[in-house]
Amino acid sequence: MKSISPLSLVHQKGKFGDHEDVEEKNLLRITEIKDVSIFQIVKFKNSKIENKIEVDNLPLPSSLKSSSNSNTRILWLGPNNWLVVSSILDLMITEKKKFDDQDFAITDLSYSRTIIELEGKQTDEVLKKGCPLNINEFKKGDCANSVYNGITITIDFISDDPKKVRIFGLRSFGESLYHSITDASLEFGYMGN
Numbered sequence: 001m002k003s004i005s006p007l008s009l010v011h012q013k014g015k016f017g018d019h020e021d022v023e024e025k026n027l028l029r030i031t032e033i034k035d036v037s038i039f040q041i042v043k044f045k046n047s048k049i050e051n052k053i054e055v056d057n058l059p060l061p062s063s064l065k066s067s068s069n070s071n072t073r074i075l076w077l078g079p080n081n082w083l084v085v086s087s088i089l090d091l092m093i094t095e096k097k098k099f100d101d102q103d104f105a106i107t108d109l110s111y112s113r114t115i116i117e118l119e120g121k122q123t124d125e126v127l128k129k130g131c132p133l134n135i136n137e138f139k140k141g142d143c144a145n146s147v148y149n150g151i152t153i154t155i156d157f158i159s160d161d162p163k164k165v166r167i168f169g170l171r172s173f174g175e176s177l178y179h180s181i182t183d184a185s186l187e188f189g190y191m192g193n
Helices: 091-098 123-128 171-185
Strands: 014-016 028-032 037-043 066-068 072-078 081-086 104-108 113-119 143-148 151-160 163-170 190-192
Touching: 028 171, 037 091, 072 143, 072 151, 081 091, 091 104, 113 123, 113 171, 123 163, 123 171, 143 171, 151 171, 163 171, 171 190
Parallel strands: 028 190
Antiparallel strands: 014 190, 028 113, 037 081, 037 104, 066 072, 072 081, 113 163, 143 151, 151 163
């Protein structure tokens, strides 16, 4: 079975918006992140296990933080709740052995999420157009749950220089989220990758 990316019918490559007098290096870049493993780890309330467990040699991060290596990012979603995103497609299968079913629930979300990566100097301005968070307070390694134009999202702050974030939304809202972000990016000019 071949997987179809959530944005396969709408994501376009090329330059869009007010890009005529903007150097290519100064354009926003919008990329769909696909072909990754995504799973959620939830620790049950009655669990006595300490959060010393690692996934792909990464600790489970604390409140509003992420941890990462070259293959994997782990985002804190809420108390005892983490989202793992990895280019290692069988990571959930190999790592699941570390988790006791009496203490943790592991759920594969690989085909239920849309991931849009936004990179460039105007990234914060695009986020501010649809997200009520005080974006200026967030730095590399932070993450937060919020909304973007009424669509529930998770934002992963990947880098400060260049400014880069990943925006996660439910697959069913993926096209609407994409159109909201690209529309907010038009005034700055953007490149679809």
